[in-house]
Amino acid sequence: xxxxxxxxxxxxxxxxxxxxxxxxxxxxxxxxxxxxxxxxxxxxxxxxxxxxxxxxxxxxxxxxxxxxxxxxxxxxxxxxxxxxxxxxxxxxxxxxxxxxxxxxxxxxxxxxxxxxxxxxxxxxxxxxxxxxxxxxxxxxxxxxxxxxxxxxxxxxxxxxxxxxxxxxxxxxxxxxxxxxxxxxxxxxxxxxxxxxxxxxxxxxxxxxxxxxxxxxxxxxxxxxxxxxxxxxxxxxxxxxxxxxxxxxxxxxxxxxxxxxxxxxxxxxxxxxxxxxxxxxxxxxxxxxxxxxxxxxxxxxxxxxxxxxxxxxxxxxxxxxxxxxxxxxxxxxxxxxxxxxxxxx
Numbered sequence: 001x002x003x004x005x006x007x008x009x010x011x012x013x014x015x016x017x018x019x020x021x022x023x024x025x026x027x028x029x030x031x032x033x034x035x036x037x038x039x040x041x042x043x044x045x046x047x048x049x050x051x052x053x054x055x056x057x058x059x060x061x062x063x064x065x066x067x068x069x070x071x072x073x074x075x076x077x078x079x080x081x082x083x084x085x086x087x088x089x090x091x092x093x094x095x096x097x098x099x100x101x102x103x104x105x106x107x108x109x110x111x112x113x114x115x116x117x118x119x120x121x122x123x124x125x126x127x128x129x130x131x132x133x134x135x136x137x138x139x140x141x142x143x144x145x146x147x148x149x150x151x152x153x154x155x156x157x158x159x160x161x162x163x164x165x166x167x168x169x170x171x172x173x174x175x176x177x178x179x180x181x182x183x184x185x186x187x188x189x190x191x192x193x194x195x196x197x198x199x200x201x202x203x204x205x206x207x208x209x210x211x212x213x214x215x216x217x218x219x220x221x222x223x224x225x226x227x228x229x230x231x232x233x234x235x236x237x238x239x240x241x242x243x244x245x246x247x248x249x250x251x252x253x254x255x256x257x258x259x260x261x262x263x264x265x266x267x268x269x270x271x272x273x274x275x276x277x278x279x280x281x282x283x284x285x286x287x288x289x290x291x292x293x294x295x296x297x298x299x300x301x302x303x304x305x306x307x308x309x310x311x312x313x314x315x316x317x318x319x320x321x322x323x324x325x326x327x328x329x330x331x332x333x334x335x336x337x338x339x340x341x342x343x344x
Contacts, residue, residue, distance in 0.1 A: 002338045004286045004330045007059055010317075011039065011325040018043050018068045019051055022297055024319030027086040027095060028306030033057060035308050036115055037317070038084045038095065039325060041068055042297075048072075048080030050097065058308060058315040059327060069118075070110065076101055076123055077108065085305055087175040087238045089182075096171040096184075099123060103162045107171030107186055109201070124201065125168035125186055126209035129157060133166045133188075137216035144223075150189035150232065170235035174246070174274065183274060185221065185239075185248075190232030192250065194221040194275060221269075222277055224252065228263050228284045231255040236264065237307040237316065244336045245271045245278050249304050249316055252284060262301040263287045264318060264328070268339045279339040286328050288321070296321025 013022050019041035026039035034054055041051035049068035056062040072078050077099035084097040092111050095118065099108035107125040110118040126133070130152050137143050153164050170187035177183070182198040195212070198204065212219060224233045229252025236250040246269040254261045263284035270276035288300045303319040313329050320326040 001283060002281075002285065002330060002335055004328050006286070006290060007327040007329065008290075009292050009320065009324045009326050010055075010059060011037070011053065011061065011064075013042075013324070016066060018049050018071070020044065021046070022323040023051065023325055024322050025083040025303055025305045026317050026319075026325055027084040028308055028317050029086050029088060029093070030308040030310075034062075036086075037306065037325075038069065038086060040082050040084065040319075042080075046080070048082045048100070050081050050084055058310050058313075058329070070095075074099075074120065074122075076104075076106065078102065081108075083169070083305060085172045085235075085238055087173045089173065089176055094173045096124075096173065098169045098171075101162070103159050104165040105167045105169055106165065107168055109171070121201070124204050125171060126206075126213065127165055128209075129163060130166050131157075133213060136210060136213035140214060141217045143216070144190070146190045146232075147188070172235045172238050174239050175241065178272070178274065185235045187234045189234075191223045192221045192233055192235055193219050195219070196275065221275060222267065222280070226252070226280070226282060228252050228254050228261075228287070229265060231260070233265070236304040239269070239274070240307060240309070240314070240332075241271070242268075242332070242336055244340065245269050246274050247332075247336070247339075249285065249307055251303055259300050260298075261288060262303050264302050264304040264316060266335060266339060268336070277344060279341075279343045281339060282342055285316075285330070285335075290320075290326075292324055292326060293320045296323035298322035302326075 021042040026037045037053050049071040052069040053064040079102035080100040082098040086095045095110045106123045108123045109121040112118045172185045174183040183196045231253045240247040252265040264286050266285045267280040268278040306317040314332040315329045
């Protein structure tokens, strides 16, 4: 088994109003010797904004803002901006997050040229009710029954005068265009899906998504198949380009009789056609075992969302028990070597 080093908690909540309930699930991007971290900051009543800190190297906090960098301003994110991820494609930074209005949770996008000023693009995933999704996705191929279990919201179609939509979260861009076109992951439980071949993000219209959903099963990137991920999986860190392929660190969830257990997992995909899975680690990369991972706002959670590489070491930043931010590291070359032992 691959050896993983846990560095412990590197960021905790403060008494500041915007983050006095917890900090978790950060986006990270390396520039020179610095790591920029954009993290989910939670205030009372579970309202989330995005805080910012800068690290010197992978572990040392050098600067931390005392106000949120980004906060809810629009109706679709009125209850929170959650679980950001970030990549740089050409000259523009793409920060994706889950926009939550108190009822619906949908993938949204903001862009920036300088990591200081961000332009909110809006929700970029399909906005439709479960019944419409089921009708489209089930029309050409049989839809896994788990989709009904996880997405039909107990057959409630409206709450507080707002229609309940299909939740589509964990939107994560690949850090460069593939064959000159955008590619990104997203997650409708219980599987991870992929969008490829997008020339411009303006193509992500209602008509685009209807066509996409008509071929839904062809757009499933991979499914939960192993014991530690048997309940469902979801996106984690942005894909990491390596000589062996795209390394994807994701989360896998196993539901036991007593609780949910969220683990960090690893898989490898073809560099030219990321819809081809090359290998998957048959065991979790790391699991909740330390007190900061076992006890918190949500117990038993390691939720990876950011990663950077220094020399040959891959540093993975994750939400620990939905309350604090921790870091683990692993040799990138050794991880790739281990993955190739399980090549499909």
